[in-house]
Amino acid sequence: MVDQPFIQLNRVNKWYGEFHVLRDISLSVAKGERIVICGPSGSGKSTMIRCINRLEEHQQGQIFVEGIELTNDVKNVDAIRREVGMVFQSFNLFPHLTVLENLTLAPIWVKQMPKAEAEDIAMTYLKRVQIPEQAHKYPGQLSGGQQQRVAIARSLCMNPKVMLFDEPTSALDPEMIKEVLDVMVELAESGMTMLVVTHEMGFARTVADRVIFMDRGEIVEEDTPEEFFTHPKSDRTKLFLSQILGH
Amino acid sequence: MTDIAAGSVSRPPAAQTGVVGWLRQNLFSNWFNCALTFLALYVIVVGGKALVDWALLDATFVGTFEDCRKGTGACWAVVAEKRHFMLFGTYPYEEAWRPAAATALFIVTLLVSTRRSLWGRPLMIGWIASFIVMGVLMRGGVLGLTPVTTENWGGLPLTLMLSSIGIIAAFPLGLVLALGRRSTMPIIKALSVAFIELVRGVPLISVLFMASVMFPLFLPEGVTIDKLLRAQVGIIMFAAAYIAEAVRGGLQAVPKGQFEAADALGLSYWKSMRLIILPQALRIVIPPLVGIFIGMFKDTSLVLIIGLYDLLNAVRTSINDPNWRAFGTEAYIFAAAVFFVFCYFMSKYSQYLERLLAAGRNR
Numbered sequence: 001m002v003d004q005p006f007i008q009l010n011r012v013n014k015w016y017g018e019f020h021v022l023r024d025i026s027l028s029v030a031k032g033e034r035i036v037i038c039g040p041s042g043s044g045k046s047t048m049i050r051c052i053n054r055l056e057e058h059q060q061g062q063i064f065v066e067g068i069e070l071t072n073d074v075k076n077v078d079a080i081r082r083e084v085g086m087v088f089q090s091f092n093l094f095p096h097l098t099v100l101e102n103l104t105l106a107p108i109w110v111k112q113m114p115k116a117e118a119e120d121i122a123m124t125y126l127k128r129v130q131i132p133e134q135a136h137k138y139p140g141q142l143s144g145g146q147q148q149r150v151a152i153a154r155s156l157c158m159n160p161k162v163m164l165f166d167e168p169t170s171a172l173d174p175e176m177i178k179e180v181l182d183v184m185v186e187l188a189e190s191g192m193t194m195l196v197v198t199h200e201m202g203f204a205r206t207v208a209d210r211v212i213f214m215d216r217g218e219i220v221e222e223d224t225p226e227e228f229f230t231h232p233k234s235d236r237t238k239l240f241l242s243q244i245l246g247h
Numbered sequence: 248m249t250d251i252a253a254g255s256v257s258r259p260p261a262a263q264t265g266v267v268g269w270l271r272q273n274l275f276s277n278w279f280n281c282a283l284t285f286l287a288l289y290v291i292v293v294g295g296k297a298l299v300d301w302a303l304l305d306a307t308f309v310g311t312f313e314d315c316r317k318g319t320g321a322c323w324a325v326v327a328e329k330r331h332f333m334l335f336g337t338y339p340y341e342e343a344w345r346p347a348a349a350t351a352l353f354i355v356t357l358l359v360s361t362r363r364s365l366w367g368r369p370l371m372i373g374w375i376a377s378f379i380v381m382g383v384l385m386r387g388g389v390l391g392l393t394p395v396t397t398e399n400w401g402g403l404p405l406t407l408m409l410s411s412i413g414i415i416a417a418f419p420l421g422l423v424l425a426l427g428r429r430s431t432m433p434i435i436k437a438l439s440v441a442f443i444e445l446v447r448g449v450p451l452i453s454v455l456f457m458a459s460v461m462f463p464l465f466l467p468e469g470v471t472i473d474k475l476l477r478a479q480v481g482i483i484m485f486a487a488a489y490i491a492e493a494v495r496g497g498l499q500a501v502p503k504g505q506f507e508a509a510d511a512l513g514l515s516y517w518k519s520m521r522l523i524i525l526p527q528a529l530r531i532v533i534p535p536l537v538g539i540f541i542g543m544f545k546d547t548s549l550v551l552i553i554g555l556y557d558l559l560n561a562v563r564t565s566i567n568d569p570n571w572r573a574f575g576t577e578a579y580i581f582a583a584a585v586f587f588v589f590c591y592f593m594s595k596y597s598q599y600l601e602r603l604l605a606a607g608r609n610r
């Protein structure tokens with residue numbers, strides 16, 4: 001690749017007290033790449049992607065997003081958060097605002113966008129996630145799948161260059177998982193750079209350029225989905241795959 | 248099974264519904280409840296009749312204290328006779344229209360503010376304008392109004408001003424203290440905690456007493472600060488500490504994910520507080536906040552210990568007149584009624600607000 005990597009983690013370490021949650025994580029993500037991260041619960045997947053937009057602070061090593069290093073400098077943090085969108089397992093929509101207000105809040109208050117323009121953009125994205133008719137409802141009146149699609153649209157309204165997903169479908173009833181995955185597949189096809197923590201292996205196969213397997217704070221294995229699923233190298237990966245694939 | 252599905256059987260039996268059903272279920276379900284019901288009815292009828300006789304049928308509504316002494320019922324004439332002192336304290340008699348107008352202006356502004364559609368900057372300016380006009384009316388010295396010093400302000404306008412200015416000023420201070428207490432900056436956190444705990448740890452009476460007696464000792468000679476102002480500052484500090492703790496409870500109840508979503512969208516600390524966190528936290532704490540407001544409204548009567556005549560103290564003083572001293576009960580009932588009207592209004596309005604702000608969010 002001629003491009004410098006879009007996201008780069010260099011030997012990142014993090015501790016919660018005595019607990020070593022991230023061990024020497026190095027990772028580089030090129031523009032337009034789609035990466036799926038999986039691994040057993042508690043292995044540090046959330047912590048790793050939350051370090052990329054500074055919801056968590058790393059203690060050693062370096063993280064760069066678009067060449068900007070994440071430091072304690074608030075300016076850098078703000079600049080990076082403008083480029084990085086995030087979707088949470090529990091949606092985290094603002095319950096006191098309507099769907100439309102959820103979408104326009106950040107463009108209006110962070111980007112100083114005029115309200116009418118922000119609403120136009122919001123409606124465009126609501127159409128893209130197939131729920132324009134819910135614009136004036138409150139999040140509490142929507143189903144889980146609809147809420148998660150609103151959350152994706154809310155991030156997209158800030159026009160991010162990369163999207164982080166932290167188990168976006170694990171809080172959903174089975175029949176709603178597909179509607180969210182469909183939106184994510186469509187987003188991947190549009191060329192968005194994506195880091196997705198998920199155990200939806202079908203999604204990984206169709207969309208991912210690379211699959212990363214984490215265990216106990218380390219990146220254990222990293223490969224194309226094809227290789228990862230058919231010829232896993234480490235025993236830990238094999239064990240994990242047998243647990244989630246084999247019934 | 249098929250019976251249950253049929254429409255006719257899915258209704259409860261008639262004996263359990265309607266007025267008769269309600270009576271039977273709640274008042275006459277067994278002989279013991281029957282006995283209790285009849286006993287309670289007896290007490291209500293006898294007590295109610297005595298009360299109506301005293302307060303209405305045998306009462307003296309107009310007349311002199313001699314008329315009152317002849318009667319067996321309540322003497323409401325005391326309220327008419329002493330109305331100026333009860334409502335306005337030592338404010339000059341011939342200027343009574345001024346505190347009356349100030350009070351009326353306050354009540355109108357308050358009623359206008361209850362309309363949600365009017366909330367915004369103009370209303371805030373309206374409140375400031377109202378307070379300025381009230382101040383001018385009370386104080387005089389301009390526009391040909393005779394000056395009246397704050398020493399002579401008293402009664403209902405004093406109670407309303409002390410408590411409303413107290414609430415309006417204490418609220419933002421309380422918010423800042425609540426945020427300060429949760430701050431990650433150690434000095435700000437320590438200062439907030441110290442202030443809150445110190446103020447909450449002492450009775451309001453001692454705060455007022457310190458404000459009026461101790462505070463002047465620390466001022467350079469020749470500098471005096473108006474006694475009313477000192478009492479007002481004491482009340483504001485006191486209320487702010489309680490408001491801060493109520494709001495902190497609300498902040499803790501907002502899920503962590505809300506803070507994270509706001510951060511991830513790039514909102515600054517103050518914007519996320521103002522737009523995301525506080526609107527949710529404050530809605531949760533409406534009931535305790537209104538409780539604090541009602542408490543403050545009633546606690547303003549403690550300014551009597553530093554010699555200010557709030558509504559209650561004015562009423563108490565008005566019956567020092569030997570001729571009317573016997574009718575203190577009636578005077579206190581009047582004071583209680585005025586307090587009740589305002590407190591009940593606050594309570595009802597808070598319930599309305601809760602419903603209004605919850606609309607649309609319910610699943």
Ligand SMILES: Nc1ncnc2c1ncn2[C@@H]1O[C@H](COP(=O)(O)OP(=O)(O)O)[C@@H](O)[C@H]1O
Nearest residue numbers: 016019021039040041042043044045046047048
């Ligand atoms: N704020 C925290 N304080 C202490 N330990 C934490 C905290 N957050 C996460 N952990 C621990 O760090 C480990 C990794 O957590 P996480 O990144 O959420 O894992 P994953 O997303 O892979 O399930 C877990 O063992 C978890 O208990």
Ligand SMILES: [Mg+2]
Nearest residue numbers: 045046047167
């Ligand atoms: Mg996780």
